[in-house]
Amino acid sequence: MxxxxxxxxxxxxxxxxxxxxxxxxxGQIERALNGMAALAEPEEQQQAYTPRFFARGEWRTxxxxxxxxxxxxxxxxxxxxxxxxxxxxxxxxxxxxxxSSKVSMRGGLAWLNQESRKRFGRxxxxxxxxxxxQILDAIAWPAKAPTSLSxxxxxxxxxxxxxxxxxxxxxxxxxxxxxxxxxxxxxxxGCPPAAMTKLGVTPDIMGTRPTxxx
Numbered sequence: 001m002x003x004x005x006x007x008x009x010x011x012x013x014x015x016x017x018x019x020x021x022x023x024x025x026x027g028q029i030e031r032a033l034n035g036m037a038a039l040a041e042p043e044e045q046q047q048a049y050t051p052r053f054f055a056r057g058e059w060r061t062x063x064x065x066x067x068x069x070x071x072x073x074x075x076x077x078x079x080x081x082x083x084x085x086x087x088x089x090x091x092x093x094x095x096x097x098x099x100s101s102k103v104s105m106r107g108g109l110a111w112l113n114q115e116s117r118k119r120f121g122r123x124x125x126x127x128x129x130x131x132x133x134q135i136l137d138a139i140a141w142p143a144k145a146p147t148s149l150s151x152x153x154x155x156x157x158x159x160x161x162x163x164x165x166x167x168x169x170x171x172x173x174x175x176x177x178x179x180x181x182x183x184x185x186x187x188x189x190g191c192p193p194a195a196m197t198k199l200g201v202t203p204d205i206m207g208t209r210p211t212x213x214x
């Protein structure tokens with residue numbers, strides 16, 4: 001399987017919003033992010049997370065799968081290190097989580113394990129790295145995948161977007177993007193002249209704008 005790096009995952013995140021694609025409301029997402037923030041304690045103070053939605057086997061599968069989508073690299077940690085499985089679990093266990101989202105997740109994980117057992121006689125988690133990659137390579141590229149794997153393709157597409165959404169909503173994801181927030185830039189000299197010319201405006205136009213008091 002070709003390694004799916006953070007840049008590819010980010011493209012998927014930018015193309016599809018979490019709220020519309022995965023049927024989660026802004027309120028649900030906010031609660032999940034708050035839950036993740038509560039987990040961001042010093043490592044020595046952290047307690048083992050107990051999933052509220054995922055069963056034990058599903059939790060292991062999700063934890064393995066998300067690290068294939070966003071693995072650790074020289075820039076930052078992996079999806080599990082960013083607590084993406086916890087993010088998913090918070091959303092899916094939320095009181096407002098749609099039944100279709102829950103069914104899609106459970107059905108997709110079941111499909112992945114069934115496909116692994118059909119090919120290799122073992123679950124996805126128990127399979128070797130090469131065997132896992134063989135399955136993922138078959139479903140990661142929708143344009144190349146056979147129609148017989150359409151269920152797996154749909155699941156992996158959703159899972160990739162879900163993983164990217166969780167990762168880039170975390171502190172680790174913000175740092176990966178080198179996002180520094182709304183900070184002042186004392187060295188900024190205004191819009192470049194070439195851009196102003198292209199827009200057909202000049203700095204003088206600012207003097208014609210009405211003020212709040214007038």
